[in-house]
Amino acid sequence: MSSSSSSDTTAVFDVILRKTQDKNWLSFAPDELSSLISAFTPDCPTAIHTKGYLVLSAFCQRRRTESSTPEEGTKSICATFDTPVSSRIADTEEPEALAGLTFLSSLFDVDHLAGSAIFTRDGTLEAVMDSLDLFPKLRAVDLAVAHLLGRAASHKSCRALLAADHRNWLEWKSRQTDDAELRAAAAVALVKLGRGSKADAAEVGGTLEQNAMEDDELAALMKGLVLDFRETSSLGDAVEGLAYMSTNPAVKETLSKDAAFLRRLFTLVPKRKGAAAELLGDSAASPLYGTVVIIANLCVYRPRLSTEEAQIAKLRQMAKTPKGPGPSQAQQEDENEPLDDDEHVKERGQRLLKAGAMEALTSAVRATDSRAVHSAVGKAMLSLVEDKENRGKVLQAGGGKALQAIIQAALPASKFSESSRPPEMEKGDFDSIQALAKLAITAAPVQVFGPNEGAIYDAIRPFALMLTHPTASLLQRFEAMMALTNLSSVSAEAATRIARAAGLTNKVELLMLEDHTLVRRAATELVCNLVAGSEEVFNKWGGDREAAAGGKLQVLVALCDVDDLPTRLAASGALATLTASPDACESLAELERERHRVLPILGQLIDPSVVARPAADEGAEQDEQDLLETDPGLVHRGIVCVRNLFVGVQGRSMPEQVELALETNRVGIVRALVSAVKSCTNNPSSPILWPAAEALKWLLEHGVEIPL
Structure with a gap:
């Protein structure tokens, strides 16, 4: 293309691009359409190719926006391009045929539905292959046909039209050594055709004809093209083929x-x-x-499949297995590779x-x-x-x-409105969020998000969405909770923002009852941090009288008795924080009076060797294997909870307080407290000494004899 004609074409596209800004623009003038169809030929400069793609993309998008259904949009686009493109492909003049072939390839890139519709139209494929006979020595036509067949091979409706003679031509061109770019384009088409045909055969349980060229041969060819700096024009095809392979x-x-x-x-x-x-x-x-x-x-x-997903996959595999060896068997071999x-x-x-x-x-x-x-x-x-x-x-x-x-580009802030329904998530939308969550789990927040707390606040939204969204997996929810637990420890503001995320606290409360130990643990650890960092969560879980009357405290008490040390540490930590509230203490005292489980469980935290588990039969000796694991953190939390409980029920009548003291002695907590105090003989600065002494003092004042 001469410099003057290139300038003219550029000017035409500049005019069209300005027209695309008009909301009423829907069609091309004849000269504009002709320029667009010819914009993708090899002799056009890159600037023309780029503007051609911009115009084509704007037009297809506008037509689809104006259409009520995808089918109507495809028909509308084809109404503009079908006849002029088909006539050019069948033209006996090389420039016209080349323009038609290259435009149809570009249309596949921009709107594959419209490209497929024109390609599958009666006579189009025949005209494409006839062009090879009309221009047998024109390398540009061979290359354009190879590219077009490669685009078509990506789509099932087009693939169904490609027969053995088309495959044979591609194999022939992929084996020639005179033109590396043509070789790469043909090899890519073969790869896409082979991969697509395998998938098509698997759907119907049929057998697949093997390619003459093996995967390792094709891969070596395209890897060599990438390594060869001299053939930069073939890089796109080589990389595309390797992406498939x-x-x-x-x-x-x-x-x-x-x-x-x-x-x-x-x-x-x-x-x-x-x-x-x-x-x-x-x-x-x-x-x-x-x-x-x-x-x-x-x-x-x-x-990573869950047990249920693995079973479903196995059943589906059995349902698809044909009577002889076929794709299902090959698929099973791939899974065991x-x-x-x-x-x-x-x-x-x-x-x-x-x-x-x-x-x-x-x-x-x-x-x-x-x-x-x-x-x-x-x-x-x-x-x-x-x-x-x-x-x-x-x-x-x-x-x-x-x-x-x-994440910021995929999930704008508008998607997180608390009053809106969960946003529609595309496949893979959670990948980036989950990857960021993994980083936030094992690294300090400042390492992941930097010193600016605003970045941490921005991360709360996607993590909360992954936790609460109905399509998220249990693993994704688990990792979201772990990441949020780390973020909640940054500041009270971060904890409050996490607590206010739409639907988050309700979801976490449900996951605290999950059978999976790790998920239950993560939910409990998050609640522990939120109780400590957010006044709203503190009040909701028992910090005020109305909330304390609910069942949340009972859940925490029960989790202090599970056979998982980290869960017990988190649950008892939350209880230790909540018992700073007299309302929570009143609720726990009432729960003890009704169920007789609170004091034994708190005593188990301090010393499981002297306090029987609530589930044990009265008077029965406790099996050593039934003893829960002990830990200095549990001892500290248990003592703080007991001390806070005694202080928090000061508003009750004296007979009620005495009854609580006697029950404390009966379940063995007094002995556990005395043992804890004695363990601090050589460590007067121990954090458990003061609350244990205060608890024993309260018991002594309420008529309990303290053994020396």
């Missing part, structure tokens, strides 16, 4: 062990935002997107970090606002931080800030 465990191992390839691959990620990266960031043909997908594929772990076990994945992640993967991922977040790229980055980082040894390296490379940027 990097789901193969053997290919994962090969790529991850080639440090030179990884370093070269990571250089394809731009360091800053640009028009091309922004526009095609989520296109399969974009080296930026492809690079991020390769990283994510290399380090992804097998899905040793190269995809946790140890191999962990080693691949370490190799990726050593080669600079984190720098590439953080650069990708800065380079584009593409939701698809951000989602892939979140998936990759979630896999990398699964290994605790990697978390420091991820933070050092700016992983925390990158994850926060992804």
Whole structure:
């Protein structure tokens, strides 16, 4: 294209771009449509390609916005492009045919539904293949056809039209050595066709015809193209093909062990935002997107299935198994592939970090606002931080800030209105939140979020959403609670903001009753921190008289008696804080009077060897194996709770106080307190000495004889 014609075309696109700002704009003038269709040919400069994509994207988006259904939108777009594009592909003049082929490929990138509709129209594929006979020696046409078949192979409706002769042509072009760019484009099409055909066959339980070219041969070809600096024009195709092939465990191992390839691959990620990266960031043909997908594929772990999910998957597998060997059997073999076990994945992640993967991922977040790229980055980082040894390296490379940027872009503040329903979450939206939660669990908040408390407050929202959203998994809820527990310890303001998150406290209260020990523990630890840091939660859990009459205190008392030391520490810590309130103490005294369980459980915290568990039969000797684990923290909390309880019931009548004192002596707490005081003989500064002495003094004043 000459410089003058290029300038004219640029001017045309500038006019069209201004028109796209008009809300009433819906169509092209004939010369505008002709310029757009011709904008993607190889002789057009990059600036024209970019503006062509911008115009095409704006038009397709406008048509879909104006349509009431996706089908109507597709029909509307095709009404504009179908006839002129089809006629150009069938044209006997090379420039026209090339324009039609390249435009249809670009339409697939921008709106694959419209691209598929035109491709599957009667006569389109025949015209595409006829162009190869019409222009047998034109490399540009071969390349355009290879690219178009590659785009079509990504979509099931188009894939169904591709027969053996199309595959044979692609294999022929992928084996020639004269044109590396054509070789890469054909190889990518073969990979996409093979992967898609395998998925199609699995859906119907059929068998799959094997490719003549094996995966390792195709992977070696495309890896070589990435390493060859001279063939930069083929990089996009090579990276796209590797993005598809990097789901193969053997290919994962090969790529991850080639440090030179990884370093070269990571250089394809731009360091800053640009028009091309922004526009095609989520296109399969974009080296930026492809690079991020390769990283994510290399380090992804097998899905962690719950017992129920594993059983369901097994039943589905049995239902799909055909009478002979087929895709279901192959799928089962993939699931048992040793190269995809946790140890191999962990080693691949370490190799990726050593080669600079984190720098590439953080650069990708800065380079584009593409939701698809951000989602892939979140998936990759979630896999990398699964290994605790990697978390420091991820933070050092700016992983925390990158994850926060992804979350902020995907989940704007408007989605967190307390009065609104839970926002719709796309697959992968929780990956970035979960990755950030893992970092927040094992590192100090200042290391993850920096010294600015505003960043911590911003993180509360997504963590709370992951905890309360109905589609979140139990693991995600667990990790959200762990992260929020750490954040709640930063300040009273942070704890208060966490407590005020919509639906959070109700969800945590339910999870405190969960059968899973770790989930129950995490919920109890979060409540303990919130009770200590938030006045609202303190009052809700028993700090005022109305709340103290509820069942929340009873739940905490029960959790002080479970066979899990961290849960007991958290529950007794919350009780120790709450018993600073006379209202909570009154409620506990009433509960003891009704159930006779509060004092035995508090005594068990101090000394399980002398205080029987409430479940034990009266008069029966306690089995040593039934003794709960003891801990200095439990002793301290138990003594504080008992001391606070005695002080908090001073408003009761003297007979009621005496009754409480006698019951305390009967269950063995007096002996436990005396034993605790004696243990402080050589440590007069022990924190348990003063509250234990105060408790014994109160008991002595209420008629209990204290043994020496």
